[in-house]
Amino acid sequence: MSKISTSTTLSATALALALGTALTLSAGMAVAQDADKEKCYGVALKGKNDCAAGPGTTCAGTAKVDHQGNAWKYVPKGSCEKTASSTSPTGFGQLAAFKEKKS
Numbered sequence: 509m510s511k512i513s514t515s516t517t518l519s520a521t522a523l524a525l526a527l528g529t530a531l532t533l534s535a536g537m538a539v540a541q542d543a544d545k546e547k548c549y550g551v552a553l554k555g556k557n558d559c560a561a562g563p564g565t566t567c568a569g570t571a572k573v574d575h576q577g578n579a580w581k582y583v584p585k586g587s588c589e590k591t592a593s594s595t596s597p598t599g600f601g602q603l604a605a606f607k608e609k610k611s
Contacts, residue, residue: 548588
């Protein structure tokens with residue numbers, strides 16, 4: 509019985525190490541991908557934001573309207589202020605939350 513117990517323990521340990529390694533690698537890749545992106549406010553469509561959709565919302569996917577000024581979407585670094593936003597004072601995405609202009 510000792511042989512089975514040792515074998516089971518080693519298998520469980522190997523599985524735990526493999527899972528831990530996989531999770532660490534995927535987290536590292538996510539950080540690397542985020543380095544090439546920036547948060548862009550006012551460009552997300554309704555329900556398609558990555559996070560921060562203002563008071564009364566929980567986070568990702570909670571923007572109540574298109575181009576909400578306090579909801580952001582990840583975009584390639586350097587492209588935010590070139591991306592159209594119909595509610596932004598400049599007509600383009602912003603690097604910080606803003607109050608939407610009235611149409």
